Structures are given as structure tokens and as C-alpha cells.
Amino acid sequence: MTPIDxxxxxxxxxxxxxxxxxxxxxxxxxxxxxxxxxTAASVDADQAQAAVGAGAWAVLxxxxxxxxxxxxxxxxxxxxxxxxxxxxxLVPVLTQQILDRGITGPNGFAPAVVYPLCGLAVxxxxxVYWASRVAFIRLTRAAEAALMQLRVKAFAHIHRLSIAEQTxxxxxxxxxxxxxxxxxxxxxxxxxxxxxVVSLTLMIGCVxxxxxxxxxxxxxxxLVTLPLVGLLRLMQSGMxxxxxxxxxxxxxxxxxxxxxxxGAATIRAYGxxxxxxxRVARAIQRQYAxxxxxxxxxxxxxxxxxxxxxxxxxxxxxxxxxxxxxxxMSLGSLVxxxxxxxxxxxxxxxxxxxxxxxxxxIAGWRKVLSxxxxxxxxxxPAPGAALPPGPLEVSVEKVGFxxxxxxxxxxxxxxxxxxxxxxxxxxxxxxxxxTLARLLCRLAxxxxxxxxxxxxxxxxxxxxxxxxxxxxxxxDGFLFDTSIRENVRFxxxxxxxxxxxxxxxxxxxxxxxxxxxxxxxxxxxxxxxxLSVGERQLVAxxxxxxxxxxxxxxxxxxxxxxxxxxxxxxxxMSRLGAGRTTVTIAHRLSTAQAADxxxxxxxxxxxxxxxxxxxxxxxxxxxxxxxxxxxxxASR
Numbered sequence: 291m292t293p294i295d296x297x298x299x300x301x302x303x304x305x306x307x308x309x310x311x312x313x314x315x316x317x318x319x320x321x322x323x324x325x326x327x328x329t330a331a332s333v334d335a336d337q338a339q340a341a342v343g344a345g346a347w348a349v350l351x352x353x354x355x356x357x358x359x360x361x362x363x364x365x366x367x368x369x370x371x372x373x374x375x376x377x378x379x380l381v382p383v384l385t386q387q388i389l390d391r392g393i394t395g396p397n398g399f400a401p402a403v404v405y406p407l408c409g410l411a412v413x414x415x416x417x418v419y420w421a422s423r424v425a426f427i428r429l430t431r432a433a434e435a436a437l438m439q440l441r442v443k444a445f446a447h448i449h450r451l452s453i454a455e456q457t458x459x460x461x462x463x464x465x466x467x468x469x470x471x472x473x474x475x476x477x478x479x480x481x482x483x484x485x486x487v488v489s490l491t492l493m494i495g496c497v498x499x500x501x502x503x504x505x506x507x508x509x510x511x512x513l514v515t516l517p518l519v520g521l522l523r524l525m526q527s528g529m530x531x532x533x534x535x536x537x538x539x540x541x542x543x544x545x546x547x548x549x550x551x552x553g554a555a556t557i558r559a560y561g562x563x564x565x566x567x568x569r570v571a572r573a574i575q576r577q578y579a580x581x582x583x584x585x586x587x588x589x590x591x592x593x594x595x596x597x598x599x600x601x602x603x604x605x606x607x608x609x610x611x612x613x614x615x616x617x618x619m620s621l622g623s624l625v626x627x628x629x630x631x632x633x634x635x636x637x638x639x640x641x642x643x644x645x646x647x648x649x650x651x652i653a654g655w656r657k658v659l660s661x662x663x664x665x666x667x668x669x670x671p672a673p674g675a676a677l678p679p680g681p682l683e684v685s686v687e688k689v690g691f692x693x694x695x696x697x698x699x700x701x702x703x704x705x706x707x708x709x710x711x712x713x714x715x716x717x718x719x720x721x722x723x724x725t726l727a728r729l730l731c732r733l734a735x736x737x738x739x740x741x742x743x744x745x746x747x748x749x750x751x752x753x754x755x756x757x758x759x760x761x762x763x764x765x766d767g768f769l770f771d772t773s774i775r776e777n778v779r780f781x782x783x784x785x786x787x788x789x790x791x792x793x794x795x796x797x798x799x800x801x802x803x804x805x806x807x808x809x810x811x812x813x814x815x816x817x818x819x820x821l822s823v824g825e826r827q828l829v830a831x832x833x834x835x836x837x838x839x840x841x842x843x844x845x846x847x848x849x850x851x852x853x854x855x856x857x858x859x860x861x862x863m864s865r866l867g868a869g870r871t872t873v874t875i876a877h878r879l880s881t882a883q884a885a886d887x888x889x890x891x892x893x894x895x896x897x898x899x900x901x902x903x904x905x906x907x908x909x910x911x912x913x914x915x916x917x918x919x920x921x922x923x924a925s926r
Contacts, residue, residue, distance in 0.1 A: 353475075353655045356443070356662065357436035360479070367432075368487060370425035375491035377418035379499050382629035384411045389622030422488070429487075433479035437472055444468050444658055450666045465548065466541035467661045471654035474537070478651030482644050489637030489644070496634040503627045504619060507606055511631055514602040515638055518594055522645055525587060529645075532583045533653035539577040541657070546573040584650075591645060599635040606631050668735050674752030677759040681709035681871045682744040682840035684730065689739035690894075691725055699725040701894045703739070709840075712867055714876040714885035716915060722894040723875050724765075727843045730873060731762040743841055761839035765846065765875070767826035769818030774803075775810035777818075778832045785836055793835040797862040799828055824855035831862050842867055845875040879919040888912060 354360060384407050392403035448464050500508040550557065550566045557566045610624045619627070686705040692698045699722045707713050715723045729736060732748045741748045743760065769777045778793060779785045790810060794803045802825075806812045818826040834842065844863055860880060867874075876882045883902045890898035890905070890912045898905055898912050905912035 349652050349656050349659065352659055356659065357440050359439055360432050360436035362432055362435075367425050367428050370421045370428070371487045372491050374418050374421040374425060375488060375495045377414045377421065378492060378633060379495040379630070380414050381411055382626040382633070383499065384414070385629060386620075386622035386626035389625060390620050394621055425488075429479070433476065437476050437479065440475070440658060441468055441472050444472075444661050447662055447664070447666070450668070451664060464661065466537070466544045467658050470540055470544070471537055471657045474654035475651050475658070478647050482647040482651065485637075485644055486648075493634055493637050496630045500627060500630050500634070503623050503630070504610075504614070504617060506613070506617065507610060507627060510605050510609055511602050511634065514605055515598050515635070518598045518638065521594060522591065525591070529584070529587045529649040530652060532580070532587060533649045534656060536577070536580040536584050536650075537653045537657045539573075539580040543570075543573045543577045546570050587649075595638055599638055602635060603628075603631060668732065668749075670753050671750050674755065675746045675750050677746055677751055677755045677840065678744045679838075680840055681869065682759060683707065683709045683742075684841060684871060684873070685742040686726075686730075687739050687742070689726075689729065689736040689741060691722075691729060691734065691737050699894050700729075700736075703891075703894075703896055705889065705896065705899075707871060707873065709871055710869065711887070712872045712874070712885045714874050714882045714888045715891060716876050716882055716888060716912065717891035718915075721891045723891045724845060725894075726891065727762065727845055727873065727875055730841070730843055731760045732756060733762075758837060759839055760841045760843070761834040761837055762843045763827070763830045763834050763845065767818065767823070767830040769814040769821070769826055769829055771814065771816045773811050773813055774806070774829055777814055777829050778810075778836055780833060782836050789836060790832070793832045796835055797828075797831055797865050799832065799858070799862055802828060802858065822855070824859055827859055828862060831859075831866055835866055840870060842870045842872045843875075844872065846877045846881060879916070890915070 388404055388407050388411075392400045392407065445468050448468070497508060497512070500511065546569055550570060553566075557563060606628060610619065610627065614624050684705070684707040686703050689700055689703040690698070691700040703726065715726065717723045728734060729741060730743075732741075732751075735749060743751070743756075748756065770780065775787070775790050778790045782789075787810070791800070791803070794800050803809060812820070814820055814826075814829065818829070821829070844867070846859075846863075856878070860878070863874070863881075864884070874881055874885065876885070876888075882888050885902070887900060888898075888902055888905055889896055890910075892911055898908070898910050900908075906916050907913075
């Protein structure tokens with residue numbers, strides 16, 4: 291996007307006539323709503339989670355649908371796993387042949403039998419190693435590719451959610467979904483997934499060969515181990531609930547820790563360390579309790595496999611020694627059968643750990659899928675309408691908006707802003723003015739009514755056109771942990787050094803840039819912590835200047851700003867708004883006085899609108915705010 295060096299002023303020969311025209315447009319009532327009332331959706335995370343499906347198989351099937359990379363090459367991996375299992379089953383058979391034909395046969399030790407079979411066993415063992423290694427590598431690559439897709443998909447979905455959802459759901463929980471929950475799935479797929487395939491194949495192969503050697507002994511093994519499967523099945527629903535609760539508690543802990551770490555300076559300044567520690571301790575305690583509940587299941591399951599495995603081995607030894615000769619079993623057959631039993635019981639012994647990891651992965655998968663099921667209420671049009679160039683007219687028509695907790699932020703707001711006008715929006719904290727600013731750049735859609743910019747409904751405007759034509763400079767001036775140059779270029783990758791310097795110069799900030807220790811290479815730090823509040827705002831203003839917005843939305847940042855920086859910010863904002871339609875969430879008296887008109891918002895509704903001096907004279911809400919401003923100014 292080409293940066294703007296200079297914007298032509300609105301065509302007029304008389305500044306007073308221009309102000310009159312702007313004011314007339316501002317005070318003109320907006321037309322009736324053409325869309326009718328729209329009911330705000332209210333789908334919370336629990337409802338979305340329920341939509342995923344309570345069953346483990348339902349979650350796994352849905353997870354596979356969401357990660358197509360995991361299915362790529364799966365058939366070849368399964369073939370390798372079957373070959374690996376077949377090779378491992380073949381070794382006991384070769385052992386039986388060596389014993390019966392090469393050592394205890396009618397002719398005693400037979401080198402012609404023993405050595406070739408031992409060589410074949412070595413080849414089989416190396417073949418098993420190769421097949422297992424290749425299968426593991428292929429599955430790991432597929433799993434990591436799938437999880438990369440899942441992380442990106444979940445992250446992108448979170449950024450498509452409206453501010454109503456972002457405000458309701460703690461960001462720490464979203465971070466947990468994309469990080470720790472996906473990590474749990476990764477651990478399972480990298481280890482548990484291949485083990486499920488190999489173990490089940492091996493167990494089936496062992497049972498098949500054991501049936502050939504001795505159906506009665508095979509029946510004994512199955513009768514002893516089947517109760518373990520029943521017990522695991524019985525405990526599954528409780529384990530799923532426990533692990534699901536654990537993933538929830540992990541998200542809560544991340545949310546608490548993240549919030550309190552970011553607010554460390556405020557906590558120390560107000561002596562709130564004990565209260566902060568108490569909040570974190572409670573979150574950690576809840577996570578600890580959830581961990582203990584899941585550990586109880588693990589502590590129950592792990593010894594069970596060893597217990598049933600030991601009983602099965604003992605039963606086969608006793609029964610084989612006593613009854614094997616009667617059934618026609620040779621020494622080699624009994625030894626081979628015992629080897630097969632150990633191969634069969636190996637996966638059974640790992641079954642408890644596999645089951646444990648599987649439940650953890652399913653709980654994590656369910657949490658991630660619950661995020662993907664959160665509705666994206668702001669459907670982007672394809673391809674969408676273009677917005678006209680230059681200053682844009684804004685029409686807000688009977689707009690209402692409510693947050694998820696039921697808080698009605700705006701109600702029946704009607705407003706028309708002519709092109710090139712400067713409107714100041716004032717009101718007490720929580721009155722709805724910031725919500726209005728966010729709706730104007732479509733961070734959310736109105737629950738009722740509509741907003742038109744340049745004659746185009748924002749819901750039908752092309753995303754690219756909307757982002758180019760409308761710029762929001764938020765109060766916090768969020769910056770990324772990179773250089774000031776890159777922060778200004780964020781969203782304008784094609785902008786060069788000259789463009790960035792030109793943006794600062796256009797705002798009269800070139801002297802400030804020159805005063806920085808490393809100029810444009812100065813790092814902003816995480817969330818811009820290396821800069822002051824005012825300096826962060828200056829960088830955010832330069833970022834907006836680098837584009838060519840026809841509508842500029844400014845949320846003033848004046849808290850913790852010294853008077854000199856406040857004057858610099860005011861001058862930069864004035865230059866930035868020249869030749870553009872500007873809506874300023876005003877926190878300073880001078881901003882409201884300099885605006886073409888002032889809108890007063892109270893409890894989500896516009897209660898007053900007009901010139902500064904007229905509103906002061908009327909003695910209403912604005913007059914009260916004005917007296918408060920004068921008192922604060924005098925105290926300075």
C-alpha cells in the first residue's frame with residue numbers, strides 16, 4: 291500500500307461554512323434500520339464442547355477429519371506395522387524349530403538346521419527394526435504436520451472471533467488450547483498412536499499363532515486377561531471426565547499466571563502481592579486437585595496390567611507343564627508358546643499407560659475442537675464491496691450490541707458523520723464509547739441495526755478494502771517485540787525505510803525518532819514495554835499514517851503521559867486526521883473543544899450531540915463532564 295505524503299483538504303472557501311456543513315450532517319438523524327433487529331448469538335465454550343461429542347471415538351473421528359495430514363501415508367504405515375508384528379511373532383516360531391529339530395530332535399544337535407534358522411532369526415530381527423523405525427518416522431512426521439495444521443487452524447479461528455467472544459473467554463484458556471492441549475495430542479500421536487497400531491497388530495498375531503500351538507492354553511491366557519479389558523472400559527468415562535477437567539484447570543492456571551505476570555508492576559506498586567499470590571495459589575490448587583484425580587486412575591490401572599500378566603504367565607507354565615505332553619506339545623512348542631505369551635502380555639502391560647495417554651490426548655483434542663466449534667459470527671463476504679477513496683461518510687443506524695455476559699453496551703445508536711468531519715465521542719468509563727469505536731472498524735457486528743461507511747454496509751465490504759480504508763489506533767498502542775521500524779511496517783510489508791521515516795515526518799515526529807538511542811532500529815520490547823505509554827501511542831499513530839485510511843478512529847491514551855508528550859500526541863493526532871473522517875474517543879478537554887461536534891454517550895445510548903460550547907451552555911451531561919475536566923486541569 292502506497293503511503294500518503296499529503297492529503298488534499300476538503301474543497302471549501304470558508305472554514306465557517308465547512309464547520310456548518312459538517313455539523314448539519316452530524317445532527318441529521320439516520321434512516322430507519324433496513325435490516326431489522328438481529329439476535330446476538332450466545333454460544334459458550336461448554337455448548338461448543340458438547341457439540342464435539344461425548345464419546346472418545348467421536349472425538350477421535352472428528353480430530354482425524356480436522357487433521358488431513360495425519361491420514362497421508364497411513365496405509366503404508368499400517369503395512370509396515372503389520373510386517374513388524376509378523377516378524378516379532380516369527381521369532382518364537384523359529385525358536386521352536388531350532389529346539390525341536392536342531393537340538394532335541396531324533397539326531398541330537400543338527401548344525402545344518404540350527405545355524406540357518408539362527409541366521410534367519412537375525413535377518414528377521416533386523417527387518418523388524420527397519421520396519422518399526424520407518425513406520426515410527428513416517429507416523430511422527432505425519433503427526434507433527436497434522437498438529438502444525440491444527441495449531442495454525444485453531445490460532446486463525448481465535449483471531450476470527452468477535453470482541454464479544456474475546457472478552458468473555460479468558461485469553462489464557464485460548465493460549466492453553468493452542469499450546470499445552472496440542473502438546474498433549476502431540477505426545478500421544480508421536481508415541482501412543484504408533485504403539486496402538488503395533489500393539490494391536492502384535493496381539494492379534496500372537497493369538498493367531500498361539501491358537502495353532504494350543505487352543506486350551508490360548509483360552510487360558512484370554513480368560514485371565516479379558517477382565518483387564520473390561521475394567522479399563524468400565525473406568526473410561528470417569529477417566530475422560532477427570533482428564534477433561536484437568537485440561538480446563540491447566541487453561542485457568544495459564545490465564546491467571548499470564549494476567550498477573552503482565553500486571554506485575556501494578557501489583558507491586560499497590561502492594562497486592564499477597565492477593566495475587568492467593569489467586570495463583572487457588573488456581574494451582576485446583577489444578578493440583580485435578581492432577582491427583584487423574585493420578586488415582588493411573589495408580590489403579592498401572593498395577594492391574596502387571597497383576598493380570600503375572601497370573602496369565604503362571605497359569606500357562608503350570609498348565610503347560612502338567613497337561614502339555616498330553617496335548618502333544620513338545621518342549622520347543624511350550625517354550626515358543628511362553629515367548630508368544632510374553633509378546634502378547636507386553637502390549638497388555640503397556641495398555642494401561644497407552645490408555646492413560648489416550649484419555650489425556652482425547653481431553654486435549656476435545657478442548658481444541660471446542661475452540662474450532664465456537665461460531666465465527668462475522669462472516670466475511672466473498673469477494674465483497676469496495677470502499678470509495680478519500681474521506682468516508684459514516685452512518686450508524688439504530689445500532690445495539692451486547693456482550694456474552696448480557697451487558698448491553700450499546701442501544702439504539704443513531705449517528706451520521708459527513709466526509710472529512712472530526713467527531714469527538716465522550717462519556718464516562720463503561721458508557722459504550724470504546725465499543726462503538728470497535729464496531730466502526732468491524733471487530734464485531736452489531737446485534738441490531740447496521741453501520742455503513744462510504745455508503746457500504748460494513749458486513750458486505752471487502753476485508754482488504756475495509757482494513758485499508760479504516761484504521762483504529764487503540765488506547766494501549768499495542769506493539770510487538772521487534773524494532774520500531776517493523777512495528778510501523780506491520781501490515782505494510784512493502785513499505786521501505788523512506789516510507790516509514792516519511793510517516794513520522796508527516797506527523798512532526800522526526801525529531802522524536804532522531805532522539806531514540808538506535809533510531810528506527812530501537813526495539814519496542816514485549817507489548818512495547820521499552821517505550822513509555824505516550825511513545826507507544828506515537829508509533830501506533832505512525833503505523834496508521836503509513837496507510838491511506840478514509841476513516842480514522844482514535845482512542846486517546848493520556849494516562850501516565852506527561853504534559854509535553856501529551857502536546858506531541860495532540861499535534862500528531864491533528865496532522866493524522868487532516869483530510870480524513872476522524873472519530874476520536876476523547877479523554878482530553880482540548881480534543882472535544884477542537885472537534886467539529888461532540889457526541890455524549892451514557893449507558894450505551896447517545897444522550898447529547900452538538901458543538902462544544904452549545905453543550906456546555908445546555909447544562910446537561912456534557913456540562914458535568916466539562917466541569918470535571920476543568921477541575922482536573924486546574925489540579926495539574
